């Protein structure tokens with residue numbers, strides 16, 4: 001699976017862009033299934049990518065910022081793949097967001113990785129993430145010329161050529177970035193900025209072309225499923241700025257930010273054609289499981305995405321009526337106290353609603369995409385009743401997320417609870433028990449940052465309190481016994497989690 005950071009389909013000739021930015025992908029896609037209405041679940045890398053890997057929406061996997069923690073006892077599609085005998089390679093396998101998802105080895109450079117697979121017939125899943133199109137926009141001289149970059153010079157052009165991050169609200173931000181925050185984008189610069197982005201697109205297309213050609217020549221393509229997509233899109237001044245949540249510190253969810261390419265090629269080329277059905281990153285893993293005939297019964301909760309195969313094989317016209325996305329305001333750079341503030345969207349083929357947080361609730365924007373695909377005219381204030389169905393869909397989605405999140409966290413914490421019981425009663429002892437306890441605490445910290453988490457919702461909250469109380473009681477009892485130089489022992493017939501059945505035994 002190759003994801004290209006902030007790759008916009010409407011700037012790819014594969015998706016009908018008038019400039020010839022992606023000839024290599026066009027050629028490749030003739031043997032593949034192409035999805036024309038694919039959407040990320042967020043407007044920056046981590047939540048969008050983790051949705052792909054888990055099949056869960058951001059409010060469920062909760063990887064919303066650098067302070068979030070995915071627990072290794074939580075269900076993970078990659079671990080299911082690993083159990084099926086696949087080695088799991090990831091572009092980024094450590095650090096918050098990707099830790100504990102099931103990545104086993106670092107991938108390194110994609111080109112080098114491909115070479116290592118030529119003589120290795122073992123089964124593998126690999127994720128490569130290419131940042132070639134990400135700010136700063138630095139196309140080769142040839143691609144710059146090809147897409148009409150001129151010698152026009154200005155502060156904003158210099159900014160996009162130089163900086164990874166261009167802050168929309170520099171005065172609010174305390175982080176020490178060497179940024180171009182004081183830049184005021186000049187409308188006159190926009191064609192130049194878009195040409196720079198297009199030049200970058202052609203560059204990554206050529207790189208992908210070389211990689212895929214190498215795979216074809218060496219036969220690797222005949223035994224590899226290839227998925228090409230993106231983590232999110234990029235704003236190129238359609239709504240007043242350039243970048244995405246992590247680079248502009250300006251969380252928005254217009255289509256240029258959430259629409260992504262999605263191409264899937266299978267070795268026997270049996271999946272071809274185009275579908276305009278609404279699909280999302282959460283559908284990628286269910287599709288892969290479907291292609292590989294891997295049962296997803298071990299996923300607890302079940303993945304929220306659906307297999308895309310019916311769209312291609314059975315020519316079904318849709319698998320869902322709505323897509324949803326959610327983002328923090330400043331992406332990766334969001335400070336802890338702002339992480340609970342979320343921009344959210346619900347979109348059908350015809351309408352779109354976006355909720356922007358304000359001090360007194362949310363400002364709502366609604367767009368009629370049939371007349372206004374560019375989302376320029378907010379018609380929600382005049383035509384609110386037309387959008388009721390999207391509001392109801394969003395409520396249903398929120399409820400389902402709460403349920404799925406509770407199943408994910410409660411499932412993991414009850415496994416942790418069992419581990420604590422085994423640790424204090426068995427040979428592992430107190431240190432392991434305390435580690436298990438601290439993992440439960442980390443889960444709690446992550447979930448306290450989620451705005452609409454399940455804590456406040458009975459019966460999830462009471463089950464969560466039970467887990468915490470029981471774990472604390474187990475550890476306290478083990479510590480007391482250990483301080484008295486004894487070991488805990490439980491009646492053979494009792495459940496380890498029945499703390500009252502344990503007694504502290506002193507052996508001579």
Ligand SMILES: [Zn+2]
Nearest residue numbers: 005044045231
């Ligand atoms: Zn990204």
